[in-house]
Amino acid sequence: MHNTSPLETPGWGQELRATAKLATPLALANLLQMLTYAIDVMFIARLGEVELAASALAVSLFGLVLWALSSLCGAVAPLIAEAIGSGNPSPRPVRRSVRMALWLAVLSGLAGMGICLLLDPIMRLSGQDPVIIGLAHDYNLVIVFSLIPMLLASVLRNFVSALGRPIFATAITALGIGVNALGNYAFIFGKFGAPALGLEGAAIATILTALFSLAAYVIAIRLDPALHRYRVFVRLFAPDWQRFALILKIGVPIALTVTAEAGIFGAAAFMMGNFGAAQLAGHTVALQLAALAFQVPFGVGQAAAIRVGYFYGARDRAGIKRAGWVALALGTGFMALTASAMVLAPELLLSIYVDPADMANAALVGFALQYLLLAAIFQLADGVQAVAAGALRGLQDTRVPMWIAIFSYWVPGIGLAVGLGFFTPLEGTGVWIGLATGLFFAAVLLIRRWGKRDALGLTGAVPELS
Numbered sequence: 034m035h036n037t038s039p040l041e042t043p044g045w046g047q048e049l050r051a052t053a054k055l056a057t058p059l060a061l062a063n064l065l066q067m068l069t070y071a072i073d074v075m076f077i078a079r080l081g082e083v084e085l086a087a088s089a090l091a092v093s094l095f096g097l098v099l100w101a102l103s104s105l106c107g108a109v110a111p112l113i114a115e116a117i118g119s120g121n122p123s124p125r126p127v128r129r130s131v132r133m134a135l136w137l138a139v140l141s142g143l144a145g146m147g148i149c150l151l152l153d154p155i156m157r158l159s160g161q162d163p164v165i166i167g168l169a170h171d172y173n174l175v176i177v178f179s180l181i182p183m184l185l186a187s188v189l190r191n192f193v194s195a196l197g198r199p200i201f202a203t204a205i206t207a208l209g210i211g212v213n214a215l216g217n218y219a220f221i222f223g224k225f226g227a228p229a230l231g232l233e234g235a236a237i238a239t240i241l242t243a244l245f246s247l248a249a250y251v252i253a254i255r256l257d258p259a260l261h262r263y264r265v266f267v268r269l270f271a272p273d274w275q276r277f278a279l280i281l282k283i284g285v286p287i288a289l290t291v292t293a294e295a296g297i298f299g300a301a302a303f304m305m306g307n308f309g310a311a312q313l314a315g316h317t318v319a320l321q322l323a324a325l326a327f328q329v330p331f332g333v334g335q336a337a338a339i340r341v342g343y344f345y346g347a348r349d350r351a352g353i354k355r356a357g358w359v360a361l362a363l364g365t366g367f368m369a370l371t372a373s374a375m376v377l378a379p380e381l382l383l384s385i386y387v388d389p390a391d392m393a394n395a396a397l398v399g400f401a402l403q404y405l406l407l408a409a410i411f412q413l414a415d416g417v418q419a420v421a422a423g424a425l426r427g428l429q430d431t432r433v434p435m436w437i438a439i440f441s442y443w444v445p446g447i448g449l450a451v452g453l454g455f456f457t458p459l460e461g462t463g464v465w466i467g468l469a470t471g472l473f474f475a476a477v478l479l480i481r482r483w484g485k486r487d488a489l490g491l492t493g494a495v496p497e498l499s
Contacts, residue, residue, distance in 0.1 A: 042344075042352045048359045052336055056363065058199040060332025062190075065206040067328060069213050069242070076217040077235050084232045087168035090161065094152050095176055097295050098145045101288040102180075103187040105141055108284030109134035110335070111427050112276075113195040114342025118349075124263040127192075131265040133277040134188040137284070142181035149177045168232055175236035182243040189250035189265075195339050196260055198253075205249045213242040286435035287426065293435075297442040297450075297471060304454055304464050312461040315400025318386045323408040323415070326371040330364035330416035334423025337361075341427025350492050357424035357483055361417065368416030375409035404465050411469035414476040421479035428491045430482075437478045446471020 043051060070092075077088050109130050116126035152173050156166045186205075193201045215225075216238025223229025230237065254260045298320065305316040337360035344352030374382060379402050380389045389398045418438075425434050450467025453459045459466070486492050 042349055043355065045355060045359065048340070048355045049363070052333070052340055052356065052359050052363055055194070055197070055199055055339060056329075056333040056336035056360070058203040059194060059335045060329045062199070062202040062206045063328035063332050064325070065203065065210060067325065069206070069210050072210060072214050073217065073235055073239070076214075076221055077232065080221065080231055083162075083165060084168060087165045088172055088232060088235065090156060090165065091152060091169045091173040091176060093299070094155065095149050095173070095180070097292065097299075098148050099180060099183060100295060101291050102138075102141045102145050102184055104291045105284040105288040106134050106138045106184055106188050106280075107191055107335075108280045108287055108426075108431070109188060110191040110195050111283065111338050111342040111345070111429055112280065113192060114339045114427065115346035115429070117195065118343035118346025120347065127263050128265050128267065129273045129276050130280070131188065131192050131263070132269060132271070133273055133280055134191070135185060135269070136272075136277065137280055138184035138188050139181055142184045145180050145184075146177045149173060149180070172232045172236050175233050176239050179236075179240040179243040182240075182247045186243065186247040186250055189247070189254065192263075192265060193250065193253065193257075193260060194335070195342075196263075198257065198260060199336075201250070201253045201257075205246055205253070208249065209242050209246050212245045213238055216241045283426070283429050283431050286431035290422070290431070290435045290438040293439045293442050297446055297468065300447060301450060301464050301468055304450060305461055308454075308460045311396035312400050314397040316404055316461060316464075318383060318397065319401045319404035319408055321386060322375070322382050322405065323412070326368065326412060327415055327419065329367045329371075330419045333360050333364040333367070333416075334419040337364075337420055337423035338426040341424050342429075345428055345492065350487065353428070353486070353492055356427070357421075357486075360424055361420050361480075361483075364416040364420035365413060368412040372409040372412040375405045375412070379405045400461060403462055407462070407465040407469055411472045414469065414472040417476040418472060418479050421476065421483050424483055425479065425486075425491070428486060430486075430491050433482065434479060437482070438475055441474035441478060442471040445474050 073088070073092075074085070078085050112130040113127050116130065119126075150173070153166065153170055156169060161169075190202045190205075193199065217235055219225045219227040220230050220234030220237045221232075222234075227234075251266070254265065301320075302313070302316065305313045337357060340356035340360065341353055344350075344356055380398075382405070383389050383398060383401055387394050387397065387401075422434050422438075425431070446467055448467070449470045450464045453463025453466055454461070455463075457463055482489070
């Protein structure tokens with residue numbers, strides 16, 4: 034049965050403007066989030082390299098858990114978009130989806146804290162320095178308490194974005210940078226009357242920033258009439274197990290996809306470590322630049338999930354088609370620009386992190402230039418797979434894309450990385466060819482699935498939730 038929808042199928046130009054309007058603040062918020070992490074590194078680095086190494090070990094596990102669980106709870110975005118697109122005037126479907134996502138944030142956050150507390154045995158098994166283990170342990174015991182407020186804020190970010198207020202995500206993330214910098218300065222070095230806590234002070238700053246962001250979202254939702262009408266904080270303790278199960282059904286594959294992708298890059302770093310410090314350092318810098326560029330198609334993918342979700346709720350196949358293809362063109366177009374920059378001005382990009390003219394960096398820069406050329410090649414594939422996965426999430430299709438990601442990254446991807454890296458003279462270059470291959474496989478298979486969405490029945494029945 035076809036629902037009456039307040040949405041009209043937009044033209045291609047209208048869809049481009051709508052997607053860009055939604056994606057731009059989301060991409061900017063993603064970039065600002067990276068700046069937040071960079072500020073942590075800047076402050077901790079002033080304590081010394083041992084403290085920096087300890088925080089890096091703790092954040093490697095904490096960051097993976099946070100990213101995976103944020104993706105799990107982020108499954109609420111296509112459900113909100115579907116409810117809005119369906120034209121149902123009642124705020125209840127949106128309110129219940131947000132409420133159950135908040136429940137999931139708390140419950141999965143508690144489980145995530147337990148996973149983060151496995152850091153000690155992981156560090157011992159991997160043969161880390163006992164001094165670093167001790168510092169990382171103390172830092173980790175504090176920073177885990179930021180996980181649940183971060184996840185709750187992530188759910189509210191999805192809510193405001195799906196309701197057409199993504200600028201709130203940008204503004205709150207930007208303000209959070211200031212809170213984080215002040216918190217680091219105060220609690221690491223004992224300023225403004227705070228105790229000088231060193232590395233643990235950085236973890237306290239992270240908690241304060243998470244609590245600030247959560248409070249800012251609550252206030253913004255309360256003060257904005259279009260958001261407040263949904264009354265998402267009413268009857269917070271009333272369960273809706275059907276909706277909770279649906280968020281899990283959509284979200285678990287997304288979380289596993291994220292873990293699979295993060296895993297291949299983590300494995301690549303361990304492989305690069307076998308080829309010497311210069312190759313590992315060059316790899317790290319090149320990958321930082323690629324990660325910076327990736328935040329834009331990642332934001333476009335988030336926008337695609339929402340835009341496609343609107344038309345999925347409206348049973349509008351023409352709208353679904355336009356929303357998906359426009360997002361793919363937008364994400365791929367941006368990555369074509371960054372790929373060109375990596376080919377035409379690689380040393381300028383590297384100068385963001387290191388001085389290419391300094392002879393002490395010669396080996397690092399030499400390897401980074403090689404890897405940047407390969408990063409330019411896989412930029413397009415990375416953009417395509419990120420946006421295509423987002424568009425499919427708008428159709429609440431996550432299980433098969435998860436298997437596509439796991440296969441692509443861990444069979445041709447890691448297979449080629451190991452084969453070329455360790456059994457040919459290519460070494461680090463071989464690892465990067467493997468990474469690029471995995472991303473290309475994912476891009477091709479996801480685009481193929483998106484192209485066959487009608488034939489596969491992905492644009493058919495929408496689950497009825499009152």
